[in-house]
Amino acid sequence: MPASPEKSSALRMGLLIFLGLAVLTALEFAMAILLAFWQLLLLVSLFKAGLVLYYYMHVSRLFEADQDADHESYAYRLATNRIGLWLFLVSDAFIFGGLLISRINLLGLTRPELNQVLGLSVTSVLLISSFFMNRAETAMAHGDRRQFIRGIGVTLFLGMLFLAGVVGVEWQIAAFGPGDGVAGAIFYAMTGFHAFHVLTGVIFLMVVLRNGLRGRYSVEKHWAVEACAVYWHFVDVVWIFFYPALYLIGTVL
Amino acid sequence: MKKFFALGLVRGLSWEIIGTALGIGFVTLVRLLIGLPAWKAEPAVVFGALLGALFFLVGVGAVDDWFKWAVGRETGEHFDDSHPGWRRYFGASLDHKVIGIQYLVLSLILMSVGGLFALIFRTELAEVQMQFLTLNQYNTLMSLHGMVMIVSILLGIAAYMNYLVPLLIGARDMAFPRLNAFSFWIAVPAGLILLSSLFLGGFDTGWTGYPPLSARAPLGMQMFFLGVSLAGFSSIFGGLNILATVIRLRAPGMTPFKMPIFVWAALATSLISLTATQLIGLSFQMVMLQRLFGMGFFDPAKGGNPVLFQHLFWFYSHPAVYVFVLPGLGLISELLPVFVRKPLFGYRWVAMSSLGIALVGFLVWGHHMFTSGMAEYLRVPFMYSTLLVAVPTGVKFFSWVGTVWRGKITFETPMLFLLASIVVFLLGGLTGPPNATVSTDLHLHDTYYIVGHFHDTMFGGYIFPFFAALYFWFPKMTGKRLNERLGQLQFWLITPSFVVLSLWMMRVGLLGMRRRIADYDAALGFEASHLVMTVAGFLIGLSLIVFFINVWYSLKKGPPAIGNLWNSRSPEWQVASPMPVHNYDQPFEVVGEPYDYGLPGSQYIRFKGEK
Numbered sequence: 001m002p003a004s005p006e007k008s009s010a011l012r013m014g015l016l017i018f019l020g021l022a023v024l025t026a027l028e029f030a031m032a033i034l035l036a037f038w039q040l041l042l043l044v045s046l047f048k049a050g051l052v053l054y055y056y057m058h059v060s061r062l063f064e065a066d067q068d069a070d071h072e073s074y075a076y077r078l079a080t081n082r083i084g085l086w087l088f089l090v091s092d093a094f095i096f097g098g099l100l101i102s103r104i105n106l107l108g109l110t111r112p113e114l115n116q117v118l119g120l121s122v123t124s125v126l127l128i129s130s131f132f133m134n135r136a137e138t139a140m141a142h143g144d145r146r147q148f149i150r151g152i153g154v155t156l157f158l159g160m161l162f163l164a165g166v167v168g169v170e171w172q173i174a175a176f177g178p179g180d181g182v183a184g185a186i187f188y189a190m191t192g193f194h195a196f197h198v199l200t201g202v203i204f205l206m207v208v209l210r211n212g213l214r215g216r217y218s219v220e221k222h223w224a225v226e227a228c229a230v231y232w233h234f235v236d237v238v239w240i241f242f243y244p245a246l247y248l249i250g251t252v253l
Numbered sequence: 254m255k256k257f258f259a260l261g262l263v264r265g266l267s268w269e270i271i272g273t274a275l276g277i278g279f280v281t282l283v284r285l286l287i288g289l290p291a292w293k294a295e296p297a298v299v300f301g302a303l304l305g306a307l308f309f310l311v312g313v314g315a316v317d318d319w320f321k322w323a324v325g326r327e328t329g330e331h332f333d334d335s336h337p338g339w340r341r342y343f344g345a346s347l348d349h350k351v352i353g354i355q356y357l358v359l360s361l362i363l364m365s366v367g368g369l370f371a372l373i374f375r376t377e378l379a380e381v382q383m384q385f386l387t388l389n390q391y392n393t394l395m396s397l398h399g400m401v402m403i404v405s406i407l408l409g410i411a412a413y414m415n416y417l418v419p420l421l422i423g424a425r426d427m428a429f430p431r432l433n434a435f436s437f438w439i440a441v442p443a444g445l446i447l448l449s450s451l452f453l454g455g456f457d458t459g460w461t462g463y464p465p466l467s468a469r470a471p472l473g474m475q476m477f478f479l480g481v482s483l484a485g486f487s488s489i490f491g492g493l494n495i496l497a498t499v500i501r502l503r504a505p506g507m508t509p510f511k512m513p514i515f516v517w518a519a520l521a522t523s524l525i526s527l528t529a530t531q532l533i534g535l536s537f538q539m540v541m542l543q544r545l546f547g548m549g550f551f552d553p554a555k556g557g558n559p560v561l562f563q564h565l566f567w568f569y570s571h572p573a574v575y576v577f578v579l580p581g582l583g584l585i586s587e588l589l590p591v592f593v594r595k596p597l598f599g600y601r602w603v604a605m606s607s608l609g610i611a612l613v614g615f616l617v618w619g620h621h622m623f624t625s626g627m628a629e630y631l632r633v634p635f636m637y638s639t640l641l642v643a644v645p646t647g648v649k650f651f652s653w654v655g656t657v658w659r660g661k662i663t664f665e666t667p668m669l670f671l672l673a674s675i676v677v678f679l680l681g682g683l684t685g686p687p688n689a690t691v692s693t694d695l696h697l698h699d700t701y702y703i704v705g706h707f708h709d710t711m712f713g714g715y716i717f718p719f720f721a722a723l724y725f726w727f728p729k730m731t732g733k734r735l736n737e738r739l740g741q742l743q744f745w746l747i748t749p750s751f752v753v754l755s756l757w758m759m760r761v762g763l764l765g766m767r768r769r770i771a772d773y774d775a776a777l778g779f780e781a782s783h784l785v786m787t788v789a790g791f792l793i794g795l796s797l798i799v800f801f802i803n804v805w806y807s808l809k810k811g812p813p814a815i816g817n818l819w820n821s822r823s824p825e826w827q828v829a830s831p832m833p834v835h836n837y838d839q840p841f842e843v844v845g846e847p848y849d850y851g852l853p854g855s856q857y858i859r860f861k862g863e864k
Binding site for chain 2: 071079094189
C-alpha cells in the first residue's frame with residue numbers, strides 16, 4: 001500500500017521529535033558532566049516533556065470541538081474517554097510529583113552513586129520505545145496494520161528490556177539495598193513506582209498486540225491503541241524527570 | 254441457599270477469604286524458598302490483605318467487563334440484570350442510582366460502627382482512671398473512630414454525588430459506569446481491611462498515623478494504612494467519574510452558570526479528591542515500605558525526615574476536609590431555596606465560592622504543622638492563606654442569610670436540618686481562625702478545643718446536610734416518604750446534644766485537656782464536663798437509632814410518595830418516584846435559571862415535546 005501524504009508527514013514528524021528528544025537527552029548528559037547546573041537540566045526536562053505531551057500524546061485533541069452532539073455516538077464517547085484518561089494521568093502525576101518532592105526534600109543536591117552507562121542505556125531504550133509506539137499508533141490511524149503490529153511488538157520488547165535493565169540489572173548491581181540509608185530508599189521507591197507503571201504498560205501492550213493480531217482495530221475505532229500510546233508516553237514523561245533527578249543533578253553522596 | 258451464594262457480595266467475600274489465604278501462603282512459601290524463616294506475620298498479612306481485596310473485586314464481578322474488553326469481547330450497556338428487587342443492591346450493578354444507594358448504605362453502616370467506637374471510649378472518659386478498656390484498646394478505638402468516620406463521610410458524599418449528579422444534569426448515567434462500580438466495590442474490602450486492624454494488635458497513632466510512632470506500632474497499623482490506601486482509590490476514581498460526567502454529559506442548554514449548585518460543589522470536591530488523594534496514599538505507602546523493607550524515608554537514623562511525612566499527609570488531609578464539607582454546603586444552597594420559596598441569593602458567587610475554597614484549600618496544609626518543627630518562616634504564609642479560606646466561606650453564609658431573608662419558610666424536617674447545619678457550621682467556622690493564627694494555635698494545638706472545632710465543621714458541613722438531603726431525596730430513592738414526626742424527634746435529639754457536646758469539648762480544651770488521651774488527672778476538674786459530653790454522645794447515638802427505626806417504619810408502613818413532594822424546580826422531581834431505570838424517558842432542555850422560586854412564569858427545564 002502506498003503511503004498517503006498525511007501518513008508520511010505524520011511519521012516524519014514522529015521521527016523528528018524523536019531525534020530532538022535524543023539530542024536533548026545527550027545534551028542533558030553532557031551538561032550534567034560539564035556544568036552541574038540543575039536549573040538548566042530542569043529546563044531541558046520541561047522542554048522534553050512538552051514535546052512528548054504535544055506531539056506524542058496529542059494533548060490538543062482534548063480541546064477539539066465535538067463533531068457530534070449526540071451523547072451516545074462513538075465520536076462523542078471517544079472524546080469523553082480521552083478526558084477520562086487524561087484525568088487519570090493528572091491524578092497519577094501527583095504520585096510521581098510527591099516522589100520527586102520527597103527526593104528533593106531528603107537528598108537535596110546530592111544523589112546516590114549509580115552506574116551512568118546503565119542509566120543512559122535504559123533511558124535510551126525507553127525513548128526509542130516511545131518512538132516505535134508513536135509509529136504504531138500513526139500506522140493504525142492510517143490503516144497500515146503490518147506496520148502497526150511491528151511497532152507494537154518492538155515497543156513491547158523495548159518495554160520489557162527497560163524493566164530488565166532497571167529491576168534485573170540496576171537493582172542487583174547497585175551498591176546499596178532499599179534499607180541502606182535514605183538515598184537507597186528513595187532510589188528504590190522512585191524506580192519501583194515507575195517500573196510498576198512500565199509493567200502495567202507492558203501488560204496493556206500485550207492486550208493491544210493480541211487484539212491487533214486478531215484484527216479488532218480499525219482506522220475509525222482504535223481507542224485502545226490510542227489509550228495505550230498515551231499511557232506509554234506518560235510513563236516516558238515521568239522518566240524524563242526521574243532520570244535527571246536520580247542520575248544527573250547534584251553531586252554523588 | 255443457592256440464591257444466597259448467587260449474591261455478588263457473598264461471592265466477593267468468599268473470594269476475598271480465598272485470596273487472603275493464598276497471599277499469606279504465597280509469601281510464606283517464597284520466604285521458605287529463599288531460605289528465610291518461613292513465618293513472618295507482617296509481610297504475609299499485608300500481601301494477603303492486598304490480594305484478598307483484588308480477589309474480592311473479581312468475585313463480586315466489578316471487573317468482569319474489563320476482562321471481556323481485554324480479550325476483545327463486546328459488552329452490553331448494563332450488566333445482565335438477573336437480580337430484580339432488593340437483590341440488585343447486593344451485587345455489581347452499573348446503574349448510578351443503585352450504586353448511589355449502595356454507597357449510602359455502606360456509609361451508614363460505617364457511620365454506626367464509627368459512632369459505636371466513639372461511644373465506647375467516650376464512656377471510658379466519663380470517669381478518671383481506666384475502667385474497662387486497656388490503653389491499647391482505647392488508642393485503637395479512638396484512632397479507628399477517626400478513620401472509619403472519614404471513610405464513611407467519603408462514601409456518603411460519593412452516595413449523593415453518584416445518585417444526584419446524573420439526575421441533576423439530565424444524564425442517563427455516569428460517564429464511566431464500570432469505573433463507578435469499581436469505585437464502590439473497592440471500598441468494601443477497604444473498609445474490612447481497615448476494621449481488621451482491631452483484631453491484629455490495633456494501633457496507637459490516632460488517625461494521622463505519624464511516623465516514627467507508626468513505624469513501630471503493632472501490625473494493625475499496616476491494615477490501617479492499606480485500608481485507607483484502597484479507600485483512596487475509591488475516592489480518586491469516583492472524583493474522576495464525576496468530573497468527566499459533569500464536563501461531558503450535561504443536558505442541552507445547561508451552561509456552567511445554569512448548573513445546580515450541588516453540581517458545582519461536586520465538581521470542586523472531585524478536583525480535590527482526584528489529585529490530592531494520591532499524596533495521602535503515597536505517604537501511607539511510604540510508611541508501609543519503611544516497615545516492610547526498612548526503607549528509611551522517615552527514619553532520622555537513616556537520614557530520613559519525619560516532617561516530610563506530615564507535609565505529604567496534610568497536603569491531602571487538609572483539602573480532604575473540604576472534600577467532606579463542600580458537598581454538604583452545596584446541598585444547603587441547593588435545598589434552601591426550595592423551603593423558603595425564594596431565588597438563591599448570589600448564585601454565581603456561590604458557584605465560584607466552592608471552587609475558591611477548593612483552590613485555596615491546596616495552599617493551607619502547613620497550619621497543621623505550626624508545632625511540628627517545620628521551617629519557621631513558613632508559619633506566617635500558611636496562617637494568612639488559611640485565614641483567606643474565610644472569604645469564600647463567608648460568601649456562602651452571606652448567600653444563605655440573603656436567601657432566607659423574608660422568605661416564606663416552612664419547617665419540615667429537611668429544613669430543620671438545613672438551618673441547624675448553618676448554625677453549627679458557623680460555630681465551627683468561627684472557632685477556626687484561633688487555630689489558624691500561629692500565636693494562639695501554639696496554645697490550642699492538640700487540645701480538645703481542636704476536637705470541638707473539627708466536630709462542629711463536620712456536623713455542620715456534613716452530618717446535618719447529609720440528613721437534610723436524606724429526608725429530602727428518600728422519597729425519590731424509594732418511593733416512600735420518611736415519617737415526619739420521627740424525623741422531628743431525631744432532629745430535636747441530635748441538635749441540642751451535639752451543640753452541648755462540641756461546646757464542652759472546646760471548654761475542656763481551653764482549660765488544658767489534651768486530645769487523644771485515655772485518662773486525665775482528677776485534679777483538673779474535668780469529670781463533670783466529661784460526663785456531660787458522654788451523655789450528649791449517647792443522645793446522638795439514640796437519635797441515629799430513631800433514624801433507623803424511621804427508615805424501617807417508613808419503608809414498611811409509610812404512604813407512597815407521589816409527585817413533586819417539595820414543589821421543587823429540579824428536574825428529578827418532575828418525573829415519577831422512584832426514578833425510572835434510565836432516568837428521563839424524555840430528555841430535557843434547560844431554558845431558565847435553576848433557583849427562580851417565587852418568580853411567576855419562570856421555567857428551569859422543558860422536556861422534549863413539551864411546550
